[in-house]
Amino acid sequence: MAPDRSLPPKLERLWGREPTPRRGPRPRLDLATITAAAIEIADEEGLAGVSMSSVASRVGVAATALYRYVGSKEDLLTSMADALAPHPPEPGDTPWRAYLALWTRAQRDIVLRHTWVLSITKFAPPLGPRRLLWLDRALTALSGTGLDDGEKVNVASTLTGYALTDAAIVHAANSGFEELEEAGIEGSVDYGEVLAEVLDPETYPALSSAVRAGAFRGGGGWTDDADFRFGLDLLLDGVEQLIARRATEGGLTEE
Template identity: 40%
Template sequence: MDATDASEDKGTAGAVPASVEAAWGLRPRPQKGPRRGLTLDGIVAAAVAVADAEGLEAASMGRVAKELGVSTMALYRYVATKDELVTLMVDGAFGPPPPLPEDAADDWRAGLRHWYQAIGTAMFAHPWAVAHVPSGGPPVTPNQLAALDQALYILRDTPLTEFEKVATALLVSNQVRAEVTIALTMGGNPDMEQLMNEYSHFLLRVSDAGRLPHLRTAVEGGAFDEPDVQPPQNPSDYDEFAFGLERVLDGIEALIDSRRAG
């Protein structure tokens, strides 16, 4: 099936935006444009650069067109809506998954740990993109599907079913997204230490006289002290996230062990 046939495939009509199909090479890209050299990749790269420097709101269609020296209407030959552009921006910002290190290629737990850290590193580098990572539907863009493919490779020798492998990848990716969201929210608030202190004091007040005894024990034990949630500079600097990730991996390991025992 050639590119023209793919673009008319009834199975994909409406399910995947035309710009995403173009990113995959599944439909012809505009051959005649207002400026020679204008490409979908170039549009996405320019939009990502603006969002990285000034935030997603600044990356309007008009602003991106201005950065490229073309009219706003010229962009609509490549992307139909701002939402489509954001979808491609997220994919372009995160990029393809980095290669697995040798010590993680044949160890599913080490492999998923590396995979998790790579996703987290990309999210911290482009915080505007975190809220726009697809969560209500399956991934469709090239780099996101490449990341999913890598996760399935990591799990290839486990006894999990194919459905369970995909579900495991989604579980781990959702875990890192949640952790990064919390870190960006808390780490980006200069008043967070004061807010956490005030919250802890509030909890002590409402848990006096024997009320909420277990919550009071947690507060007195430092459970609500402000954690170090600054974005890590290296993939190994994920100490604050280790607890959640390792518990997720423990659950996956228990399932794998039960499959092997059965």
């Protein structure tokens, strides 16, 4: 007998699977409206501005009334993280590599437009309807590549992790390096010059050589879009090699 599994209440709400009461007044609100209001507040004031009372005020009800639609603030944050993204781009006839490059950049850019989500995003399997829609489109783009379904999921998960990590780095560079900047270290070039002064070539031979050769002279700021493209191409090159290897293995099997 299969084990009895059910979604947590917050996910039941996300999927619209909560039973609708047959009696009583018709609900004035819904989870989507409440979530949209919470996202507006977070965009304006940061995540610290999001509370059950502030969201209730935004939608014009008492704070206690929100609990009819959302179980807790934690549940609301989960809903915000899922609802934040627009619908993903459609793969259509776009080649898998070009599509996944667009798909990954789009996820990164969404986070950079709403950086507060970095505080609540968890590296866990997606369970909300919007995030699963993005996963579905990535799997669609990889159709016909010869990868099995598990490999396709792993490719999508790896690219999502890269998008989130890069967004976190860019956000930190734009807002979290005050101490370095106060010391006059205002970008990668300055950082490289400082390293050149403190690194002992005997202890750090490879890094010291790279610094003195200009490894950190690529751009004036802390981050550069070329860095994002480099990492993305590195990952997609690996996917391309995996696809080629699976094609070769398939050919050998047929023989």
